[in-house]
Amino acid sequence: MLLARRVLLIALLTLTVSVLGLPGCESEDTPNPDASEAGSIEVYCGRSQSLVEPIIERFEKETGITVNVRYGKTSQLALTLQTEGERTDADVFWAQDVSSLGLLAEADLVAPLDEKLFENLPAWAQPASKKWIATSGRARVLAYAPSRVNEADLPQSVFDLTDAKWQGRVGWAPTNGSFQAFVTAMRQTHGDARTLEWLNAMKANGAKVYPKNTPIVQALADGEIDLGIPNHYYLLRFQAKDPAFPVAQAFFKDGDVGNLVMVAGACVLKESKNQENADAFIRFVLSTESQRYFTIGNNEYPVVSGVEQNEKLVSEEALRAAAPAVELDDLQDLEGTLGLLTRAGLL
């Protein structure tokens, strides 16, 4: 009897020790030497690895600063940063959407950025608080299948999607971050009541639910739906691979909230011990060559002037005209949006 008890005890001890002793050891994607003279920075990155890696490598090559990146979902990284608080060793937070940045700013975890960085930004990319900065832009669009929907019949406003003639033919992604930012904008421009009304009406009209934007575009090609509201660069990605892709996209009428322009952004953490290097990183991301990479390579809108125009994108003027009048900072109230979406039964 004693023997088995002893073995069980040792097993429990091992378990306890491992549980308490290992929290510090998390897997990192790159090794972490501090050997480089120029120093290093730690980036928590909510953007996809394949997209961001070339920029990181270029930065490392040009400046000699080592970059350790931790990839993940933007909202989860934000939560981690909040939980870590002062203990964090992150220097830069690169987010896919604005609300997480706002969250951190409100929790007073970000360091102020150099004023000069904001000089070159277009109007739609200027945050009021200057606690974080936009790194690239994207717009919400209306995607459609030209074989089944005439250009003349396209709805002029996102509110028209609740028409009976679009019953069961529209696709959306309520759980997606960009969609939620769009709903936040709608709340700003039209108020909570109208927004809730629209959400319920869309549901009643049989709008099909997809987990993300890409499946919406694929579903358009597959013939599952005829209209969809994703971000603008997804279709362009498909078309780059297959020019005959049977989907097209357009803006709603100018100023409609369905054309919301959003940004990905970055901030420097207050607790960062490498402020200089962090600033250098942000400056690099905003440099002309990086912005060119974002726009030509990933079809996003640059936030810096003087960058080569991507022909597949509409011009900057057209974008400005189409965009609704929504301040970037107003997109920060994600909690309220989630509550509304829950009330509508979409979450």
Added chain:
Amino acid sequence: MALLSVQNLTKRFHVDHPAAVDGVSFDVQPGEILVLLGPSGCGKTTVLRMIAGFEHADRGSVRFDGQTLTQAGDTPKHVRPEHRNIGFVFQDYALFPHMSVIRNVMYGLHGKRSDRRVRALQALDLVGMTDYAERRPHELSGGQQQRVALARSLGPSPRLILLDEPFSNLDASLRENTRQEMRKLLHEQDMAAILVTHDQEEALSFADRIAVMSAGRIEQVGAPRDVYEQPTSAFAATLLGRVNLLQVNANGCEADSILGRLRLDREVHGPITVAIRPEHILLSDPSEANGVHGTVVSQDYKGHDLTYRIQVDEQIVTVQSDCRTTYPEEASVALRVVADAVVLPAK
């Protein structure tokens, strides 16, 4: 000075059930072979395991070689099996399947590897298994495995060996030879042994002394011949071979029975039970001899002898006879008792 002294050993497995071992006491002298004989479930194996230390005692004590190994009561003591230096041969041999024969034997020895190997070979030589040293147990026959098991127990040169029905798994033809060899070996090594069995022939031929057990108690202890010819109870009498039990009315040294006038082995008066062994009854042709008459009910021909079941009055009497004259079924025979009838004490 007894080598092993068991005093009042008692063990109860379940509170509600009767004791498996109930107040068992006996001694074993150095170099003596004691056999515990009894039917299944009488507790003999439990006694053995208590001596080996695999079971604890509820009451009583075990003293071996001047040391108390087990003591139940106010100051309980229980020496662990690995410290008792008492050999044990299991009914199914319990050879370690993942070790070769020689390693099995070496396992019980201590000291330098080379010394252990030499001593192991010596032990194997005693049982004639040196040629099989490198084989695995599953490659050996039952008899060979048993010899290896014995060698393994003999290896550490214990002063006492316990054997739990070691011959029961052998073919009948092997049993007798193996018995004789083992008995010779034990005596040569001057090793005391306790053997547990339910087979009376085995007990009678193997033992220096027999202890008859029933329902957890020892009924009778004595040399084989004494126990066979002078059983002290009906149970002991039946256990050690076929026996005829007759109810008679004794009158001093004689009694009248269905088999005629019997001479008793001691003086007693009143109604008693006597035991007469089948080989102590002679059969003859009814016309030629005097004696009680009976009818043959059945005969059991075994080659070397014949066992008759003969109806005398209302009782069936068993008679053992040689094969010189045979009496068919339904024949009439005369019976004559030629030895003293053993008086069995009243229960």
Added chain:
Amino acid sequence: MVAYAFSVGGDSDPTPLLRGENLTRLINTVTLAVGVLCIVTLLAAPMAWLAARSNLALRTTLSVLAVLPLAIPGYVMAYALKGMGGYGGMISAWAGVNINTPTGYWGALLCLSAYNLPYMFLTLRAAMFSVDPSLEEAAFSLGRSRLSVARNVLLPQLLPAFLAGSMLVLLHVIADFGVVSLMRFETLSYDVFLKLESGHSTSRYLASRSGLLLMGLAAVFIAMEMYLLRRVRLDRAGTGNVRRRRIRLSALWQTAGFALFGVVFLVSVITPVTTIVYWAWPADAIGAAGDASFGFESNRSLMYGVWPALWDSIYCSMPAALLATGLAIPIALLRARYPSRRAFVLERLPYIGYATPALVFALSLVLVCLWGMPGPLRGIGSALYQSLSLLVYAYAIHFLAEAVGPIRSGLYLARPRLEEASRSLGHGRWQTFFQITLPLMRHGVIVSLVLVFISCMKELPLTMILSPTGTQTLAMAVWSNTEEVLYDRVAPYALAIMLISSVLVGILLMRGRENN
């Protein structure tokens, strides 16, 4: 989790647990589970019968084929289903026709049935092997027809195995996350995941309500099984290998049998593998940053991503396998050597961990870390959240039941008699354990390690919720790339998972045959 669901509510309206959406999801979950069970039983029963009781040619090979889908996790099957159809899918590339493969309920039904079929098949087949033929022969000798004997004698003996198999299938389906999420079919588990993923406290609260429903459903299934089994007595007649007359099949029936196995194999193995290979074929880099003309070279081949993912998978799964096996040894030992009330309960505990739907388990762990820790331990709670140790712990507890089984079988070899023999030869308890018991259990220990390792590698929901930020295992890579419709990227990861599972299981089978 219960406390959380009912206490934290605050400003959220106190809607009842079964409000509209949750009710729909509950119904969805149940209909999916029942649907899968029906399909699986309808297919597995005849297959098992053919394999065990008939003289179908090549039945051992066919049985192996029927078991192969075990190497293909559900979400890989879902990926294959999606990658087959639609615009740009395999079918349209080969046949030029755009066929949309089923999604939603039917897609999930198809994938989950293919995935769970081997479990039911193996269970029923083993049961049919060990059915006592003398009972049937007695019935025949009393003049009963074949149908009557099948119904009254054979089926009741198979009932326990069938119940055990269906328990497994039902629990798998309601706990499944990978398939239903990719097929976009709203079940309770998918809902829990979505709420947890968003990372916000309101959502977490909603997640716990769905989690409660899911847990309740699992408990109902288990209770039903226990009730149904209570009146069944399991009197097994000796060990298997009873020579029995196999039913002879006519050529027609032989063909039919082959066809059955063939179709199942085609659908559940050939098609997914073909789809995956199809997508893996164009091995050139496809990605946003693949063009050298911007001065940002990214000459990474598709395979590049697999190595870090493989490392992450191993990094998480290996310690878990060790921990699970390490815990399983004393549990099995206690039960085998010192049976008592406590040991019995202890042995049952791992099954609770196994039966709990993975997402519910993950949710409760998250809640414990972030909300349930008492004051002084709060720091530990946040440190544990999304730490490797928590994930390893979750894996180990969840799969502990898988580890106990092989070790218990291995213990049969290490009989108590041998331990007593060792002690009678002067070796103490620890020595006996390490020199006799453990070496004899070795095969069981290895099997247990491998099984848990494979399970952890294929595991998806626990990994997604609990892994440290930035981890991406092979399973996660398959799932997220499938969701993003990056089917070509998925292929190498999917192949890696299947390859490793098959190789490891193959090794086990070979060892098993050696050791007999």
